[in-house]
Amino acid sequence: MPASAPPARPVLGAHVSTAGHIDIAADHAKRLRAEAVQVFGAAPQQWRRKQHPESDVEAFRTRMQAAGVGPNFMHGIYLVNLATADAEHLRKGVASLTADMRLAGGLGVAGVIFHVGSHKGLGFDAVLPQVAGAIREVLAESPPEVWLCLENNAGAGDSIGSRFAELGAIREAAGDDRVRVCFDTCHAFSAGYDLTDAAALDAALAEFDREVGLDALVAVHANDSKTPLGSGRDRHENLGWGSIGLDGMRGLLARDAFQAATWLLEVPGYKGGGPDELSVRVLKALRDGGPLPRIPRKPEATKKAAAKKRAAPKKARKTAKPTSG
Secondary structure, X not given: OOOOOOOOOOEXXXXXXXXXXXXXXXXXXXXXXXXXXXXXXXXXXXXXXXXXXXXXXXXXXXXXXXXXXXXXXXXXXXXOOOOOOOHHHHHHHHHHHHHXXXXXXXXXXXXXXXXXXXXXXXXXXXXXXXXXXXXXXXXXXXXOOOEEXXXXXXXXXXXXXXXXXXXXXXXXXXXXXXXXXXXXXXXXXXXXXXXXXHHHHHHHHHHHHHHOOHHHEXXXXXXXXXXXXXXXXXXXXXXXXXXXXXXXXXXXHHOHHHOOOEEEEOOOOOOOOOOOHHHHHXXXXXXHOOOOOOOOOOHHHHHHHHHHHHHHHHHXXXXXXXXXX
């Protein structure tokens, strides 16, 4: 990977759209004031791939370099499941990841992040050889400078990678240093790793280092969680609106383990529509220790406050003592 020294502080950015031409991501990075971006190389819910003209691929690379945006990442499509018992599904997953890795090489991005999938009741140990073999197959046909990044998940059902030991086992079985890890804060919290308590966070990072190796951590999906600790649910929330909270995210940003990683927002956006400029400003303020920008109240909280306000006069009239005439 790039020979430059790790940054003194984490690089902060967001997932952005590439609708139209893939190099439009540079415009979104500028609009959001993002230091890095994550993009899809294909529609995330489809096997059919979009063919990106070489001119667009080159424009992405040159525009990002000129703007100093990066390290950047791609995200694999959601249909990939390297643990599937369906041979055709597995073949499509390997082909999709290989195509993303090759596109990543052309774009000049650092790596492709993906969800390993679900063993569908077969058990992790039973599917590990297949998962590792599929990863080796992808890497054999990929540019040598691009990482293939396992993403931890929230722990629902038979999904793979909610425990750090599973991520470490996959890396070891694949036997290739290009296999790295993206740490999703929402997923880790939902899987039962408490990121809000200093002692619990110390324990989680020690476990990660023991099972995976902190040197493998190259990206962070910076998401608050709509659901409580250990819920097993993948429900991203805007920073400060969820169960991790601003203090929890500030504590993560301060840890040495995360300093060399690229942080990427995958939040709904305070006004909807995905990560927005305010989301990036909040993340930067948490990193830099500056004053936080004003964060709007959650819509649910606003509705509850309004309903309480409307109910208050009625309650007052009902409980008021009659006056003498």
